[in-house]
Amino acid sequence: MTSKAPPSSSPAHGGAPAPDATARPASEPGRSENGFHIGRQIFQAPRPASALYIVSTPIGNLGDITVRALETLAACDLVACEDTRVTATLMQRFGLRTPLTAYHEHNAARVRPRLLATLEKGGSVALVSDAGTPLISDPGYRLVRDVVEAGHRVVPIPGASAPLAALVGAGLPSDTVCFSGFLPQKRGQRRTRLGELARLPATLAIFESPRRLAASLADMAEVLGRDREAVVARELTKRFETFERGTLAELATRYADVAVKGEIVVCVAPPGEQTEADPEDADALLAEALKDMKAAGAAKHVAQMTGVDRKTLYKRAMELKAQ
Numbered sequence: 001m002t003s004k005a006p007p008s009s010s011p012a013h014g015g016a017p018a019p020d021a022t023a024r025p026a027s028e029p030g031r032s033e034n035g036f037h038i039g040r041q042i043f044q045a046p047r048p049a050s051a052l053y054i055v056s057t058p059i060g061n062l063g064d065i066t067v068r069a070l071e072t073l074a075a076c077d078l079v080a081c082e083d084t085r086v087t088a089t090l091m092q093r094f095g096l097r098t099p100l101t102a103y104h105e106h107n108a109a110r111v112r113p114r115l116l117a118t119l120e121k122g123g124s125v126a127l128v129s130d131a132g133t134p135l136i137s138d139p140g141y142r143l144v145r146d147v148v149e150a151g152h153r154v155v156p157i158p159g160a161s162a163p164l165a166a167l168v169g170a171g172l173p174s175d176t177v178c179f180s181g182f183l184p185q186k187r188g189q190r191r192t193r194l195g196e197l198a199r200l201p202a203t204l205a206i207f208e209s210p211r212r213l214a215a216s217l218a219d220m221a222e223v224l225g226r227d228r229e230a231v232v233a234r235e236l237t238k239r240f241e242t243f244e245r246g247t248l249a250e251l252a253t254r255y256a257d258v259a260v261k262g263e264i265v266v267c268v269a270p271p272g273e274q275t276e277a278d279p280e281d282a283d284a285l286l287a288e289a290l291k292d293m294k295a296a297g298a299a300k301h302v303a304q305m306t307g308v309d310r311k312t313l314y315k316r317a318m319e320l321k322a323q
Helices: 067-075 084-093 108-120 141-149 162-170 187-197 213-224 248-255 279-289 295-306 310-322
Strands: 031-038 041-046 052-055 078-081 100-102 125-127 154-157 177-182 203-208 229-234 242-247 264-268
Touching (some): 041 067, 052 067, 052 141, 067 154, 100 108, 108 141, 141 154, 162 229, 162 242, 162 264, 177 187, 187 213, 213 248, 213 264, 279 310
Antiparallel strands (some): 031 041, 203 264, 229 264
C-alpha cells in the first residue's frame, strides 16, 4: 500500500476530482474531522455532499474494501447497518469512528424517519449490509425509494458482490444472467420457484444456506434438468474459497451426505434445446407435483418445466387424482 490513495472523481466529492486522501491536519478547511487508516498510514476524508450513500463492503476478505468506501464511511454523519456488531469489526479494522445505527427489516419503520431527518438537515447517511452490496437480496430498496420520493440524492459506492464474484469464477455464460436470491425454504414452494426459472435462457445465480444445499441441489437436478452444468461457489474471497463444478445430478450426489459451512452461491448454466416431454415423463412429473400442489398448480409447474400445454396437463392431473 502506498502512502497516497488514488484520486477519484465521484458524486461523493461533488463531481470534481477529490483531493489526494493523504494525511493532513484535521483543521484544514473543507476537510472532515473524521478519517481512517490503512496499515499505519492515516488519511483524512473529504466532507461528502448530502445524500444517501449505498456502500458496498467486503464479502469476506476485508482487503477488498475500496478507498472510496472508506472515505464515505469516515465522513458521513451516520452509518446504517444490518448488525452493528458485524459492521463494527470493519470500522475498527480501518479506524473509522462514524456513529452506527441498526437498520434492518424488523426496525425499518421506526428508524427510517431518523435517517430521512438527517438528510433533511443537509447531512449524509451511508447504508451498508453485513457483507457485499446493499439491496442485493435485502430490503434496503424501501429506504432508497423513500429517499428518492423525499427529493434527496442516492449515490452508489460500488464494490464487492457475491453473485458477481461467483459468476466470474464459475466459467458459465454471463451475457444473460438471472439473480434469484434465496429459494423458498419449503420443498413445494422451492420446486414451484425452480419451475418458474427452468426455461429462462439465462445463467441462474442463487443464494443457498449450507443446511439446505443438498435438498436444493436435488430439487434443481429434478426440476431444472439433471444434465445442466452448474457450479457451487462457497466462502468467496475467504481462506477456504471453493468452486465445485459438474452437472446438477453430479453435484446433488456429491453434496447429498456432506456437511458444509459458509456462504454459498449456486450458478446454473442456461437450458439447452427444449423438447416437449413424452406422456410418461409428464405423468411422472405431475404425480410428483401433486404430492405438494393442487391440480392447477401442478399443471402450471410441469408446463413451465416441459413446454407441454397447461390445459392438457391440467386434464391429465385430474385423471391422475381420480386414479
